[in-house]
Amino acid sequence: MPKQKLRRFGEIKELDFVLEYPYSVLEREDFPYKGKWREDFFQTPHPLVLELGCGGGEYTVALAEREPMANFVGVDRKGDRIWRGAKEVQEKRLRNVAFLRTDINIIDRFFEKEEVDALWITFPDPMMKKSRRRLISSYYFEKYRRFLKQEAMIRLKTDSPFLYQYTLDLLEVNSISPRYATNDLYNSPQEIQEAAIPDVRTRYEQQWLERGMSIKFIAFSLPLSDVPFKEPPKEPPRDDYRSLCRGSQKYQEEVAKKIRGEKE
Numbered sequence: 001m002p003k004q005k006l007r008r009f010g011e012i013k014e015l016d017f018v019l020e021y022p023y024s025v026l027e028r029e030d031f032p033y034k035g036k037w038r039e040d041f042f043q044t045p046h047p048l049v050l051e052l053g054c055g056g057g058e059y060t061v062a063l064a065e066r067e068p069m070a071n072f073v074g075v076d077r078k079g080d081r082i083w084r085g086a087k088e089v090q091e092k093r094l095r096n097v098a099f100l101r102t103d104i105n106i107i108d109r110f111f112e113k114e115e116v117d118a119l120w121i122t123f124p125d126p127m128m129k130k131s132r133r134r135l136i137s138s139y140y141f142e143k144y145r146r147f148l149k150q151e152a153m154i155r156l157k158t159d160s161p162f163l164y165q166y167t168l169d170l171l172e173v174n175s176i177s178p179r180y181a182t183n184d185l186y187n188s189p190q191e192i193q194e195a196a197i198p199d200v201r202t203r204y205e206q207q208w209l210e211r212g213m214s215i216k217f218i219a220f221s222l223p224l225s226d227v228p229f230k231e232p233p234k235e236p237p238r239d240d241y242r243s244l245c246r247g248s249q250k251y252q253e254e255v256a257k258k259i260r261g262e263k264e
């Protein structure tokens, strides 16, 4: 493993607001703050907001700074990405932030029924080949509703036309009306931009914007009934580019150029 990654892993292990819980640990012991995030971890009664696939946790940190009367947990499995946000939290001495390093596949082991007030899902990998691995999918919706409050808002930001259309189809087939949906956030009415907190941009978002791409945004709530979620009958056409998580800089530039060309 590269030295820098190792150093970062070591550093975040020292921070008491970065919690590391892989599946192997949860097989041996229960997560101690499940149902007790407010009382035992944050020691405040404030609302609890999660950012899933947070990377460097740009939303987690920015929102925590603006909203001291809420608590924020950034979740990602990659420790070196979390490290960036964690260093900022340490420097700014924010007391209302935690990072949870784990696989979101087991997210429902960390939060109790109706414990979470809102979710942000920022630039998830579209996972075009495997719907079960999409952080937005019927599979993950089942997990999220095990801990979301009634009317809890889920906010998705994505660069992917595929994921945007898939999410609209997924909502429709499950009779969920989105509160907001736009395929071009920064050219949308003010009210929609405000709902997405326009001056907070994640690292991936910034990179896509610099390449002239439009950002898509959907906000909605899940019904908390027992009716199983359905998948849409068919998938939208796949994007001809991959997430910025993958591919070299050169590849990304070429693809963005192509997409811009297609738009013009």
Ligand SMILES: C[S@@+](CC[C@H](N)C(=O)[O-])C[C@H]1O[C@@H](n2cnc3c(N)ncnc32)[C@H](O)[C@@H]1O
Residues within 6 Å of the ligand: 052, 053, 054, 055, 056, 057, 075, 076, 077, 078, 081, 102, 103, 104, 105, 122, 123, 124, 125, 202, 203, 204, 205, 243, 244, 245
């Ligand atoms: C494309 S990156 C976006 C990062 C950040 N939200 C941003 O916009 O800059 C997707 C992130 O989701 C994380 N991720 C994807 N699937 C995950 C899973 N099942 N469990 C935990 N993290 C996951 C990845 O590690 C990665 O950091």
